[in-house]
Amino acid sequence: MRSIPFASSDLMTRHRTRRLLGAGALFIAGATLALSASADSVTSKDKSFMTKAAEAGNAEIAASKVALEKSSNPAVKDFAQKMIDQHGTVGDELKQLASSKDVTLPTEPSMAQRAKIAILEKLSGNTFDKRYASMIGVSAHEDAVKLFQKSSTSADDPDVKNFAAKTLPGLKEHLKMGRDLKSKVDAAKK
The missing domain is CATH 1.20.5 (Single alpha-helices involved in coiled-coils or other helix-helix interfaces)
Structure with a gap:
């Protein structure tokens, strides 16, 4: 018991x-x-957009710093400085957005973008100006406009969608400026 x-x-x-x-x-x-x-809280699609946007901005800033050093053309230098200033501001806004969504952004251009910048670094004179205007002024901005256009309509997160939509007009203006710059440097004598 x-x-x-x-x-x-x-x-x-x-x-x-x-x-x-x-x-x-x-x-x-x-x-x-x-x-x-x-x-x-942010889908992989939105994370991918933020990563690609950061890499694109980093590439434009890095290439534009090279342009400030290598070019003697005032139009190229003016465009490059605007890209550094304006993409720097957009990059800061993107960092704040990413931080609020617990997304870590790259601090450098992508590997492919770094390779293009390395090509630019080896050029000089009018050849440099033409390649910079074509690669950064036009091509890089065409890619950025496509990227931001898509996310401005299809991003899942409303903050990401708003950021893309708010930034898009500025990128379109940069593309227009890049095309104008390309026309000027293509017309310049060798």
Whole structure:
């Protein structure tokens, strides 16, 4: 008979332990869900847009810094400085947006963009000006306009969509400026 009181006491301890373990498991599961929900607050499509936008801005700034050093053409230097200033401002806005969405952005151009900048670094004179106007003034801005146009209509996150839509007119203006610059440097004597 003595074993019964001990058995019921042991049984009660096991039930309490199970309840505590169950509550602990629920707490951990809830905390894990909360963390993954905040980390997944932006879709992979929107993360990809932010990454590509950051790389594009980084590339335009890096190439434009090269243009300030290499070009003697005032129109090229003026365009390059505007790209550095304006893409720097947009880049800062993108960093704030990405930070609010727990997205880490690249701090450099993509590998392909770095290769194009390396080509620019080897050029000089009017050849440099023409290639910079073509690659950065026109081609890079055409790509950026397409990227931002798509996200301005199809981004899942409303903040990402608004950022793309707000930035798009400026990029279209840069493309127009780039085309004008290309016309000027293409017409220049060698």
